[in-house]
Every structure is written in structure tokens, then in C-alpha cells.
Amino acid sequence: MNGLLTVFKKEVRENIRDRRALFNSLLLGPLLFPLLFVGMMWFLDSAERERAEKTLELPVIGAEYAPSLIRFLEQQGTEILPEPEDPEGMVLSQEVPVVLRILPEFPEQWAKGLPAPVEVISDPSRQESNAPIRRVKRLLLGYGQQIGSLRLQLRGVSPQLASPIMIKDVDLSTPKSRAILAVIFLPYVLMITAFTGATHLAMDTTAGEKERKSLEPLLINPVPRWQIMTGKMVTTMVFAMASLALTLVSFRIVLPYMPVGAFGMDLTLGLETLLMILLVISPVAILAAALLTLLASFAKSYREAQSYMGLVILIPMIPSLIFMANPIKAETWMMNIPLFSQNLLIGEILRDEAVPLAWYALSISSTLLIGLLLAALAANLYNRPKLIFSTS
Amino acid sequence: MIEVKNLRKSFGKVKAVNGVSFTARDGEITGLLGPNGAGKTTTLRMLYSLLPPDEGEIRIDGLDPTRDAMEIKRTLGVVPDSRGLYSRLTARENISYYGELHGMSKNAIRERIENLTKTLDMGDFIERRTEGFSQGQRVKVAIARAMVHTPQTVLMDEPSNGLDVMSTRALRHYIRDLRAQGHSVVLSTHIMQEVAALCDRIVIIAKGEVAADGTAEELLERSGCTSLEDAFVKLIGSEEGLLA
Numbered sequence: 001m002n003g004l005l006t007v008f009k010k011e012v013r014e015n016i017r018d019r020r021a022l023f024n025s026l027l028l029g030p031l032l033f034p035l036l037f038v039g040m041m042w043f044l045d046s047a048e049r050e051r052a053e054k055t056l057e058l059p060v061i062g063a064e065y066a067p068s069l070i071r072f073l074e075q076q077g078t079e080i081l082p083e084p085e086d087p088e089g090m091v092l093s094q095e096v097p098v099v100l101r102i103l104p105e106f107p108e109q110w111a112k113g114l115p116a117p118v119e120v121i122s123d124p125s126r127q128e129s130n131a132p133i134r135r136v137k138r139l140l141l142g143y144g145q146q147i148g149s150l151r152l153q154l155r156g157v158s159p160q161l162a163s164p165i166m167i168k169d170v171d172l173s174t175p176k177s178r179a180i181l182a183v184i185f186l187p188y189v190l191m192i193t194a195f196t197g198a199t200h201l202a203m204d205t206t207a208g209e210k211e212r213k214s215l216e217p218l219l220i221n222p223v224p225r226w227q228i229m230t231g232k233m234v235t236t237m238v239f240a241m242a243s244l245a246l247t248l249v250s251f252r253i254v255l256p257y258m259p260v261g262a263f264g265m266d267l268t269l270g271l272e273t274l275l276m277i278l279l280v281i282s283p284v285a286i287l288a289a290a291l292l293t294l295l296a297s298f299a300k301s302y303r304e305a306q307s308y309m310g311l312v313i314l315i316p317m318i319p320s321l322i323f324m325a326n327p328i329k330a331e332t333w334m335m336n337i338p339l340f341s342q343n344l345l346i347g348e349i350l351r352d353e354a355v356p357l358a359w360y361a362l363s364i365s366s367t368l369l370i371g372l373l374l375a376a377l378a379a380n381l382y383n384r385p386k387l388i389f390s391t392s
Numbered sequence: 393m394i395e396v397k398n399l400r401k402s403f404g405k406v407k408a409v410n411g412v413s414f415t416a417r418d419g420e421i422t423g424l425l426g427p428n429g430a431g432k433t434t435t436l437r438m439l440y441s442l443l444p445p446d447e448g449e450i451r452i453d454g455l456d457p458t459r460d461a462m463e464i465k466r467t468l469g470v471v472p473d474s475r476g477l478y479s480r481l482t483a484r485e486n487i488s489y490y491g492e493l494h495g496m497s498k499n500a501i502r503e504r505i506e507n508l509t510k511t512l513d514m515g516d517f518i519e520r521r522t523e524g525f526s527q528g529q530r531v532k533v534a535i536a537r538a539m540v541h542t543p544q545t546v547l548m549d550e551p552s553n554g555l556d557v558m559s560t561r562a563l564r565h566y567i568r569d570l571r572a573q574g575h576s577v578v579l580s581t582h583i584m585q586e587v588a589a590l591c592d593r594i595v596i597i598a599k600g601e602v603a604a605d606g607t608a609e610e611l612l613e614r615s616g617c618t619s620l621e622d623a624f625v626k627l628i629g630s631e632e633g634l635l636a
Contacts, residue, residue, distance in 0.1 A: 002492075002495060003493055006489070006492040006493055007493075010478075010481075010485075010489050010492075013481070013485070014478055014480045014481055017480040017481075018480055209476075212476040212477075212478075212479070213474030213475065213476030214474070214476030214477065214478060215474070215476075216442065216472050216473070216474045217470070217471075217472050217474065217475060217476070217534070217537070217538070218493075219442060220440050220442065220465060220468070220470045220472065221465060221490060221493040221494060222462045222463075222465035222466045222493070222494060222495075223493050224462070385437075385442060385443050385444075388442065389437075
């Protein structure tokens with residue numbers, strides 16, 4: 001085991017001196033992702049608020065057919081713009097998000113007490129027009145209800161008869177369980193960090209060593225090859241783990257600067273939560289280090305290894321993408337699936353749910369088992385002479 | 393002492409080594425001479441147990457590399473064809489890494505590096521990172537890390553490759569010193585002058601087979617030539633690879 005330790009110490013020393021390793025493992029993930037996250041939240045939040053607070057500017061066609069409606073809209077703070085020449089064209093070219101057209105038959109229908117037609121012209125496939133569209137429709141509905149009640153009262157009918165059902169919201173979600181964004185985003189970032197933190201070292205210690213022609217002399221030393229490989233993998237795991245820990249710390253520092261109400265909650269990462277998440281995700285670091293080392297060992301050069309990594313980095317994204325498209329309820333059997341189970345567990349931890357201990361045990365042990373199997377495969381890879389000499 | 397009998401190794405259909413036998417004694421320098429691609433490197437790789445032979449027998453001080461790989465590696469000092477150093481480590485750290493892998497104590501390593509720094513004249517660059525080292529400096533560090541555990545048997549693959557005249561002279565001087573201390577030295581080369589200047593015994597390898605084996609005088613005598621170069625051409629039957 002002394003050989004293993006020697007290899008480990010040397011790899012740590014060498015890689016701490018490597019700016020590329022430090023940048024990739026210890027800076028890129030821990031700094032970039034949290035900043036990206038906060039930046040994104042600020043952007044979304046301010047864009048949303050701006051749209052909600054801005055005066056609604058509404059071009060209206062046929063305003064003369066419904067003067068009282070126009071008056072109502074103006075009272076509600078809407079700025080009525082004059083009739084545009086080509087309303088459909090304006091909406092399509094995004095000059096205005098929404099145009100209201102009052103049809104000529106409006107006064108006639110209105111007088112008869114029949115539904116009077118108005119058109120809301122818009123393109124709901126454009127994300128940014130959703131807020132104004134909603135506001136216009138809400139105003140129209142409000143006006144409709146107001147007039148409806150008045151008409152009923154005039155005929156001596158209680159307007160309450162027209163609303164047979166009263167809906168009351170009983171909201172059982174805790175503030176934390178509303179943190180959907182955080183629940184999806186944080187596991188996603190951590191999964192990717194476990195892999196990006198391991199990538200450079202996995203490649204440098206195997207393919208890189210082969211490329212620099214230092215692998216052959218290294219293997220002539222009287223140390224079993226599995227110890228040499230394991231020493232390298234342990235280094236990679238430690239760097240991946242450090243990368244994860246730093247990312248979590250950096251999230252904790254950055255979270256207070258989040259726009260208030262971005263999650264509909266205040267998400268703070270307490271020390272206990274941080275450690276819990278780190279414990280849950282550590283087996284992923286081991287899995288990533290083993291998998292990446294295994295793959296990189298086949299490559300003849302750092303560059304060749306890099307071309308494999310582009311594909312591998314997709315693996316940690318899969319579970320998060322599935323959850324985004326189709327949120328599912330956590331169940332015991334899911335805890336056997338690496339990456340998947342960590343995604344679910346971190347979500348539960350963030351939501352402050354009580355998680356059965358067995359789930360932790362299952363998730364950690366199944367991921368660890370697969371990671372160690374891959375590590376065992378990788379450790380014995382250099383027993384094949386073909387892989388040692390495959391340079392140039 | 394190394395004894396090799398009828399060694400064979402194929403890669404697919406290519407017979408890289410096809411029946412090589414020779415003996416390398418202690419206190420002697422044995423040269424494996426042959427054109428590029430003759431099977432010298434493959435033979436050496438089987439000696440230092442990185443490749444298993446298909447057939448044949450190897451004994452290094454009585455040990456068999458296929459069975460006692462770890463033991464063999466402890467008694468061998470190898471300067472292989474690839475002599476990559478770790479560029480982010482200093483020359484001293486490079487050498488000391490190998491010492492630690494051999495299980496040497498910190499003190500023993502320090503003393504040994506002092507010693508090697510003197511013999512190989514590495515004082516100017518021992519504390520520098522090996523990034524940007526000249527070819528000559530690299531070879532010196534590669535030799536030093538191969539010799540850090542004071543091995544009895546020394547294998548060198550094309551040791552003077554890429555060296556200038558001064559570095560080559562220093563290298564030859566060092567190899568003769570090893571012989572004087574009773575080490576068994578085996579070096580492979582395709583350079584005539586190297587063999588002529590250094591080797592006590594010459595094993596000429598061509599196309600994976602031993603074409604001739606003996607001292608320089610014996611080879612001259614056997615071929616009826618007056619120069620070693622003519623003898624070499626005559627014995628391997630072609631000039632191929634000689635002028636590299």
C-alpha cells in the first residue's frame with residue numbers, strides 16, 4: 001500500500017502545481033455555476049417585475065363601439081393607444097405584445113344582453129408577451145363579471161346565484177417545498193461538478209502520462225499496477241470531492257444575494273444541510289473518477305481523451321433533464337440508480353422532507369458499489385501491455 | 393547476470409522477436425546492435441517484465457520475469473525508450489519519486505541523490521523543474537531515477553539517442569564506471585561507434601533473430617572484414633537501417 005500512497009502524494013503535489021488542474025477542478029465549477037445561477041435568477045426576476053409593473057399599453061381597434069369598456073380600462077391604469085393600421089403585422093413583428101379589437105356587432109349584442117365579441121390578438125408562443133396577455137384578459141374578465149352582476153341585480157336576482165361554487169385554497173406546501181428551481185438546479189450543478197472536477201485529473205494521470213512517455217518507466221517500478229492506478233484514482237476523487245465541497249460553500253455564500261422571493265422562500269444552506277448533501281453526493285465523485293479514469297486509460301493522448309469526455313459529461317445531465325420534463329415522486333427502488341437517487345435525495349433535503357434512512361443507505365451503497373466495480377476494472381487495465389505502449 | 397534462451401514474441405502476424413538467445417555477464421557491457429525495428433526494444437521490454445514472452449526463458453540473477461516480476465524490478469535499473477519526466481516536478485522530485493516507489497527511506501534517497509548528482513554532474517539543475525530541460529539533462533535525470541535504488545543489472549534502450557557529443561562522452565564514461573563497479577550493463581543501439589567504443593560483447597540482432605554474438609575481435613574474425621561496420625553489414629546481410 002506504500003506504493004499507492006506514494007503515487008497519491010506525487011499526483012497531488014504535481015497537480016496542485018498545475019494551473020489547468022486547479023482551474024478546472026477548483027475554480028471553474030465552484031465559481032462559475034453559483035454566479036451563473038444568481039445571475040440568471042436576477043435576470044428572470046427583474047424582467048418579470050418590469051413586465052408586471054409597467055403601464056399596460058394597449059392599441060384598441062373599434063374603441064368607439066364600447067366607450068364604457070374603454071373607460072373601465074383607463075380607470076384600471078391602461079394606456080389606450082390609437083387604432084393601428086396593421087394589428088396582426090404589429091403583433092407578429094413584436095412591436096406590441098397584444099392588440100384589442102372590438103367588433104362592430106359589439107353594441108348590438110351588448111344592447112340585447114348577448115355576449116358581445118372582442119378579440120385579443122397576440123402570439124402566446126412568445127414568452128415575453130405572456131404577462132401583458134394575462135393582464136388584458138384579466139381586465140376583460142373583471143369588466144365582464146362587474147357588468148354581469150349589475151345586470152342580475154337590475155332583474156332582482158342575487159349575483160351570488162351565478163357563482164355556485166366558492167374555491168378556497170388550502171396550501172400545504174412549506175415555503176421550502178416551493179423551491180422548485182433550486183431543487184432542480186442544485187442537484188444538476190452538483191452532478192456536473194462531480195464530473196468536471198474529475199475530468200482533467202482522470203485524463204492527465206492516464207492519457208497525459210502516456211502522452212508524455214512517463215507511463216512505461218513508471219510501471220517498471222516494483223509496485224503492483226493496481227496500486228499505481230488506484231493512487232491516481234484516489235487523487236482524482238479527492239479533487240472531484242474538493243470541487244463539490246467548494247461549490248456548496250460558494251452556493252452558501254452566494255444565496256443571500258438572491259432576489260427575494262426568487263424561490264418563493266428563503267433557501268439557506270445550513271452547515272448540517274451542506275454536510276448531508278456532501279455525504280449523499282460523495283459516491284458520485286468516486287463513480288465519476290473511476291468511470292473517467294477507465295475511459296481515459298484507453299486514449300493515447302490527452303486530446304483523444306478529451307474527445308471522449310464531451311460525451312461523458314452528458315451522463316450527469318440525464319436525470320436532471322428527466323426531472324425537468326417529468327417530475328416524479330421518489331420511491332425506494334429509485335434509490336438504487338446512481339445519479340438518479342442523488343438527484344431525488346438532494347431535492348428532498350432541500351425541501352426539508354423527512355427521508356427514510358434506508359434511502360440514504362441504498363443510494364450511497366449502490367452508487368459506491370458500481371463506482372468500486374468500475375475502479376477495479378480501471379485498476380487492472382494497465383495489465384494489458386497493449387494499453388501501455390499505444391503511444392504514437 | 394542475464395541469460396536469455398530462445399525468446400519469441402509476436403504481435404499479430406508480426407514476429408518481433410523470433411528466437412533470441414544471449415548471455416550478459418556481470419562486469420561486462422553487452423550491446424544489442426541492430427537496425428531499427430530489429431526487435432531490440434521488444435527484447436528489452438520482456439527483460440524488464442513489461443511484456444510477457446510467447447516462448448523462451450529469461451533468467452536475471454536466477455529470477456524469472458514472468459514469475460518474479462516484483463523481485464526482478466527491484467534488481468533492475470531501466471532507462472527505457474520512453475524517458476518522460478514530470479515537468480511540474482524538479483529533477484530531485486522526479487528521482488526521489490522513484491526512490492519512494494522502490495520503498496527507500498527518505499535519508500537513503502537523499503544520500504543517493506547527492507551521490508548521483510555528483511557522478512552525473514547534475515548540480516546546476518537538480519532543484520529546477522524539468523520543464524524546458526535539454527535532451528542531455530533529461531537523459532541524466534532518467535538515468536539517475538533508474539539508478540536510484542542501486543540496481544545490480546542495468547538495461548538501457550538507445551541511451552545516447554538525441555545527445556550531443558559532450559553528453560555522449562559523459563554517458564559513456566558513466567557506463568564504464570558501472571562496469572568497473574561490477575554491474576551487468578545491457579544497452580541497445582543502432583549506432584556502430586557506440587558499440588565499438590563501449591561494449592565487451594556484441595549481440596547483433598536482425599529481423600528478430602541473433603545474427604552474430606561475440607567480442608568485437610571475434611566478429612571481425614568470423615566475417616573476415618577489417619572494420620566493424622563492414623562486419624555488421626555482412627553479418628546481417630543488408631545495409632538497411634544502418635544509416636539512421
